[in-house]
Structures are given as structure tokens and as C-alpha cells.
Amino acid sequence: MTETSTLVDTYLAAFNEPDDDRRRALVEEVFAEDASYVDPVMAAAGTAELTAMIGGAQTQFPGHRFVAGDEPDAHHDVVRFGWHLVGPHGERVATGLDVASLAPDGRMRTVIGFLQLAVT
Amino acid sequence: MTETSTLVDTYLAAFNEPDDDRRRALVEEVFAEDASYVDPVMAAAGTAELTAMIGGAQTQFPGHRFVAGDEPDAHHDVVRFGWHLVGPHGERVATGLDVASLAPDGRMRTVIGFLQLAVT
Numbered sequence: 001m002t003e004t005s006t007l008v009d010t011y012l013a014a015f016n017e018p019d020d021d022r023r024r025a026l027v028e029e030v031f032a033e034d035a036s037y038v039d040p041v042m043a044a045a046g047t048a049e050l051t052a053m054i055g056g057a058q059t060q061f062p063g064h065r066f067v068a069g070d071e072p073d074a075h076h077d078v079v080r081f082g083w084h085l086v087g088p089h090g091e092r093v094a095t096g097l098d099v100a101s102l103a104p105d106g107r108m109r110t111v112i113g114f115l116q117l118a119v120t
Numbered sequence: 121m122t123e124t125s126t127l128v129d130t131y132l133a134a135f136n137e138p139d140d141d142r143r144r145a146l147v148e149e150v151f152a153e154d155a156s157y158v159d160p161v162m163a164a165a166g167t168a169e170l171t172a173m174i175g176g177a178q179t180q181f182p183g184h185r186f187v188a189g190d191e192p193d194a195h196h197d198v199v200r201f202g203w204h205l206v207g208p209h210g211e212r213v214a215t216g217l218d219v220a221s222l223a224p225d226g227r228m229r230t231v232i233g234f235l236q237l238a239v240t
Contacts, residue, residue, distance in 0.1 A: 076163065099234075101232065112198045
């Protein structure tokens with residue numbers, strides 16, 4: 001696995017981790033301390049807010065999971081990747097595209113997310 | 121037309137403008153003074169570098185034009201949009217996806233671009 005795919009896998013693991021402490025640890029693996037995140041429905045700045053924001057998203061979608069979508073594409077200090085939100089019965093509820101700028105240590109510093117309803 | 125689509129149209133007009141002074145004027149309409157741009161093959165910081173970078177891209181692709189691709193999607197202070205590079209005979213040479221963060225005045229401050237070869 002490349003560094004980029006490891007980073008994206010850990011990102012998705014953080015979004016799927018229900019335990020606050022373990023999620024916080026995963027968030028700190030993926031995001032720089034001063035990281036910011038914005039998508040159409042959520043925003044957060046810093047690892048504490050990010051950890052809480054993801055917990056809030058989980059509450060809204062019980063029994064759902066985030067899985068990898070479009071293969072990551074990276075250049076310079078940026079990466080683009082896709083994901084799907086999958087419901088309890090395996091159905092795709094949403095599809096997203098995230099673009100992250102990385103800090104010098106390789107963690108994400110800014111993440112911009114876009115959503116699209118899954119075409120079924 | 122929405123503000124977002126006007127911004128993207130002016131962005132594409134800047135990429136298609138061969139005259140240095142007119143291109144500079146379009147770049148200044150679209151980009152904040154401290155704007156930065158990065159895609160897999162080019163990078164620039166500030167409107168002077170951006171104007172020169174686009175001129176360089178035009179030199180590499182004589183007779184080509186940039187046209188709108190995927191419809192712009194905007195939220196908060198970010199926008200995503202697609203484009204195609206079209207060759208002299210109308211063929212799509214490349215397809216790109218750009219994600220821009222906007223300055224408070226609505227101009228682009230950071231642009232991150234990704235390329236994909238056109239699937240023909």
C-alpha cells in the first residue's frame with residue numbers, strides 16, 4: 001500500500017470508529033493539529049472538533065459505514081479521494097469526493113469535501 | 121448565471137486568452153492577489169505567475185481551448201468544477217477537476233487541480 005492509500009484508509013477508519021478515544025487517536029494520525037474540514041453539511045477546525053464532528057455524523061447515520069470510493073490521486077502536497085456512505089443493508093446512501101492539502105509531515109491540513117447523492 | 125458559474129467562465133476565459141494584458145486582467149478578476157495554484161504539471165503563486173503559467177500552457181497546446189466540464193458545485197467558501205482541454209479538431213485531450221477556496225471578496229485564493237486523460 002502506498003502512503004496515500006494508508007492515509008485514506010486511516011481517514012475512513014476514523015469516520016467509522018464509534019469509540020471517542022480510539023477515534024481521537026485515528027484523527028490525530030490523519031490530521032495535523034491545526035487541520036480544518038468543510039463539506040456541505042459539516043465543518044470543524046482542530047482535532048478535538050474533528051473527533052466530535054465525526055461522532056455527530058455517526059449519530060445521524062446509525063448502522064452506516066464509510067467505504068473507499070474513487071481511487072486516491074495525489075500530486076505535490078495534495079490528494080483527492082472518493083468514498084461512499086453505505087447503509088445497514090449495503091446500499092449506497094451517498095458518495096463523496098474529498099480534496100486534502102497535506103502538512104509537511106504528511107498529515108491532512110485542509111480537507112474540502114463535496115457530496116453527491118448516489119445514483120442508483 | 122450564478123456568481124459561481126460567472127467565476128468559472130471567467131477562469132476558463134483567462135486560460136483561453138492569448139493576449140498577455142487581457143489574460144492578466146482576467147486573472148485579476150478571478151484570483152486574489154495572493155492566490156496559489158497547483159495541478160500535477162504546473163504551479164504558480166500570485167497573479168503575475170498565474171498569468172505566465174497559463175501562457176506557458178497555451179504554448180504547449182497550440183490551437184487548443186479549455187471548455188466547461190462538470191457543472192460547478194459550491195458550498196461555504198469552496199467550489200468544485202470540471203473542464204476539458206479540446207484540441208483543434210474538437211477532440212477532448214484532457215479532462216480536469218479543480219477545487220478552489222475563495223477569498224472573502226469571492227475571488228479564488230487556492231486552486232487545486234487534478235487531471236485525467238480523456239476516456240475516448
